[in-house]
Amino acid sequence: MSTPLTASLLGLALTAAVCSSGLAQQRDYQSYDQLTARLKHLTNKYSKLSSLTTIGKTATGKEVWLLTLGRDNAVNKPAIVIAAGVEGTQLATTELSMQMTEQMLEAAMIQDSVRELLQKKTFYIFPNLTPDASEQYHEALRWERAANAQPTDDDRDGRMFEDAFEDLNKDGQITMMRVKSPNGLYRPSLEDPRVMVKADTTKGEKGGYLLLTEGNDNDKDGKWNEDAEGGVVFNRNFSYDFPYFQVGAGEHPISERETKAFADFMFEAKNVYAVFVFGPANTLSFSTPLSAAKTAAENLTGPLPKEASLQEKVSGLYNQTTQLQNPPRVAPSPGDVVQWAYFHYGRFSYSTPGWWVPKVAASLDSAGAEASFSSEENQEDLNFLRWARANDIPGVFVNWQPMAHPDFPGELVEVGGLAPYVKQTPPLRFLAPVAEKHFQFFSAYAKWMPTLKIEKVQTEKVAGGHTRITATVSNVGALPTHSEIGDQSKWVQKIRASLKLQEGHTLISGNLVQPTHALAPGQKAQFSWVVEGKGYITLTVGSPAVGQQTKEVYLY
Structure with a gap:
């Protein structure tokens, strides 16, 4: 007969096995060393069409690689910049830029049109601008790290990294904690009870759970994991609309090795015509509307009239060539690179996540209408789980597991939730067709460029x-x-x-x-x-x- 302890240990073992299977499938994304080897192999194979240089090093000595595509004096030909990996959690953007590059170089060997494209134009491709942050994906303890390795005091208490994450359930990844509490604002979703959603008090709903990141309140300040290891976020450190005194922004604009190296290169590269960012904002699927108030201000906060109409034209080309459905509406954020490239660098500038979780319809009720829970908050997580289930992707969720917690003695504390990175790192098979569509878009855009x-x-x-x-x-x-x-x-x-x-x-x-x-x-x-x-x-x-x-x- 099994005891409760035996059953508990068996459950832990099964959970770990499932998680390990999922992690193995997700870990096909490359580490810094693997990406470096891939880049060197690529430029050796296509030495007449490409070259690999570095624009600088991170705090841990990692090179920030620049891949240049073009023939015969490429530095003096009109250029497009493609910046990927601007957010350390978006590993798919790095892979997408690499697959697209490989497709372009392969096509140049057999297609006259692509060979001519690289004869007339130059592509500056930054596959990963945040290698210190993205490397956390490959560490023994996996958590979604957005910041570089420059030590910072995020909570400004004179100490650094004193309240980091703890792996309470020993599964090698940091997820969430839900704490049963009458003061909690969250409740399990009606559609999928694994997902926590915010209670809608306007409808008389009650929460019942606190939702926190996995770990302890080490400095006893009533906050959990607010000063974990990490420093400054690349995509929050640029000079336009710099978010002063905010976590991850840095002490001042372009304070970091990575951002300064990128900006220095850009200002030296006089041949750059346009900048495309593979990042969280989406200004390619949706054009930014013209706003007289934003353009009349002393400090511009919106595109000028000619740019606004041009954005519609470029968005039309993007949507027509990529055919990507249900794109997310994500506006640029303070201190990001896409706004800096337009407002302070003066070039045409656009951003796209490149890949996003396709929309999967919620279940229907007995009358054939969409169920009432489709109006719940956190539809992003719910849709992701529907998509993962439809595509047989395992290991994306850690089932809630009760744990004794020193900060909540005698209270029900459970650890679980979506595994880190899974929403932004689909199995690689999903990226190849998307990369090809982006290759087609950039080829079409390059042909549109002025002559x-x-x-x-x-x-x-x-x-x-x-x-x-x-x-x-x-x-x-x-x-x-x-x-x-x-x-x-x-x-x-x-x-x-x-x-x-x-x-x-x-x-x-x-x-x-x-x-x-x-x-x-x-x-x-x-x-x-x-x-x-x-x-x-x-x-x-x-x-x-x-x-x-x-x-x-x-x-x-």
Whole structure:
């Protein structure tokens, strides 16, 4: 006959076995060392199309890798930046960027169109901008870490890491605790009792449970795990709308090795045309609407008018090429990289999670209508569990298990909940088709990028034996030559027309170098000079982010 203790131990063993099976399936995501080896193998295999460099190191010495795709002097060709791994918990964005890169390089070997794309354009791909944070996924104790390895005092009490997580049920991962309490605001879901939802007091509902992260209140301040190991969050450390004095933001904007290295590279890379972030915000599936109040303010908080209409166009292209259904509506957050790239860096900037949990309908009642619990809070977790069940993905939930807890003597405390990372790390088989769709999107976007054409150069003899040169240049691409906000930024090099004079030539009228505002698709600009002398001079028009066009001009 089994005793209660024996049964309890057997239950623990079974739970651990199930969790281990699920963890094994989820651990197909690569560690920093594995990703490094994969990157080196890739650039060795496609050495004529790619190169691997580092922009800096983290606090633990990990390289922040930059993968450059392009042919023949790629650093001087119009470029797209793809930044992945900006949130340490979104490992799927790193894998998505890698699979997409591999597909692009493989296609370049057999498809002329892709080979031509890499001949004309450059892709700067950052597979993982937060390697210290994401590595927690591979540690013996797994918990969702968003911050880097720079020590910080999150609760500002003069001590660091004094209230970290504890693995109370010894399953190798940090989940949640629910504590039976009349003051609790949470209750089990009617749809799935494993999931805790907030009670709706407006409907007379009562909670009955406190919901806390797994661990002890080590410093006895009434908070649990508020000062765990970790430092500053990459995607909260940029200068636009910096969240001063908030946990994970850092002491000041761009205070961290990773963010400074990224910003330094970006300001040096004059050829960057647009920035795409694989991150939590979604500004690709949904365009940001124009707001007169946000653009009229002294400090811009919304896209300028031309950018707002352009976002609709780019969103249409994204939705058409990716065909991703039911995208999440997630706005940019204070201090994130996607807003910095637009407002402070002056480039077109977009963000997408890349992959999200597909929507799975809730159960229907006997009359065929969606059950009443579909209005419960925490639909995100409920939908995830429906999706995991429909796709036979094990190990995503740790069943609630009673534990004795020193902070709650004599009270019912249970440990369990969703396993860490599972909502953002689907089995890799789900990412390959999504990566291919994003490859198609970026290829289409690159083809839309602006292209300058010197349409006409007129020369005429003027008084004094001089030559007047009049050049007409047009943008024959489908996108503007640079952003509207870029016209206000010194960091964005504008379209410039310039003459290269030879010995014996003298500029009589006009500036040798003449800039112009952003040219919309189909828009033209005209430049004029008067030059003394005879023979040929060179006219050059362009910018690093658009490319250069040259033409020889004969002087009478």
